[in-house]
Amino acid sequence: MAILETSNLVKTFGGLTAVSKFDIYLNEGELIGLIGPNGAGKTTAFNMLTGVYRPSSGSIKLMGESIVGQKPYEITQKGIARTFQNIRLFKDLTVVDNVKIAYHQNVKYGVATGILQTKQYVDEEAEIQQKAVALLKIFNLDHKKNELSKNLPYGEQRRLEIARALATNPKVLLLDEPAAGMNPQETHDLMEMIRWIRDQFKLTILLIEHDMSLVMNVCERIYVLDYGKIIAHGCPEDIRTNPKVIEAYLGEEVDLSAEN
Secondary structure, eight states: OOSEEEEEEEEEETTEEEEEEEOOEEOTTOEEEEEOSTTSSHHHHHHHHTTSSOOSEEEEEETTEEOTTOOHHHHHHHTEEEOOSSOOOOTTSBHHHHHHHHHGGGOOOOHHHHHHTOHHHHHHHHHHHHHHHHHHHHTTOGGGTTSBGGGSOHHHHHHHHHHHHHTTOOSEEEEESTTTTOOHHHHHHHHHHHHHHHHHTTOEEEEEOSOHHHHHHHOSEEEEEETTEEEEEEOHHHHHTOHHHHHHTTTSOOOOOSOO
16 A cells, blocks of 8 residues: 555636646655656645645545545645745744744643643653754754754755654655755755664655756656646656657756766
8 A cells, every 4th residue: 555645636717727637646765756847747746645725526545544634734644744845944043942832742741731841741842852963963963953044054954854753753754945045965865864874763755856966876766647637647767768758848948867
């Protein structure tokens, strides 16, 4: 059984169909790419998978259970986390507080316990602080834990956003253009980090990305979306030479080669 699967997924806005018959499956532990020209519907698809948009029709199943109609926080609690094309950190909070917020979805103490700052509250907050710093250390951000997140360089903000997503303890991680705005060296480092994250945290990863060198080198299977529909699906080599994919990208400055 696929860990995440969609069937006949459709999203319309008024008379416009943004995504149509979006059928994908992700097996446990896979690293899958979702590519397509600008405006193809990729982020709309992500928004449906994470509850930001409710599908107009169709099904989304996480480990065999329907998640259609559930709120984003409920879907996060069930095991889907995401990052965004435009970084969405709590910019006026510290680096460590950004991660602690993600851990707080699973706290056991209640409001009264927090107000009274009982032993349960103190102990649980200390544990969350410890976990957050440990996670930041993995991403080489622990030495900046007390800095405001808005003061981090762009690449470090990207890493912090991924760390915050991982703090929700996901089963599936959705990465929306993680290499956007990065230079070639940062992109190469990101590629290695994505592989490492998948293996270290035992995740299934679906990523949207325009950098074809990253997609072709890191993804095991790739779906191609054009005008809201899947036009191709296969391994990187099949996608690179697929006539429909090449036609979809005509006029786009995209290198579909697998070379760095």
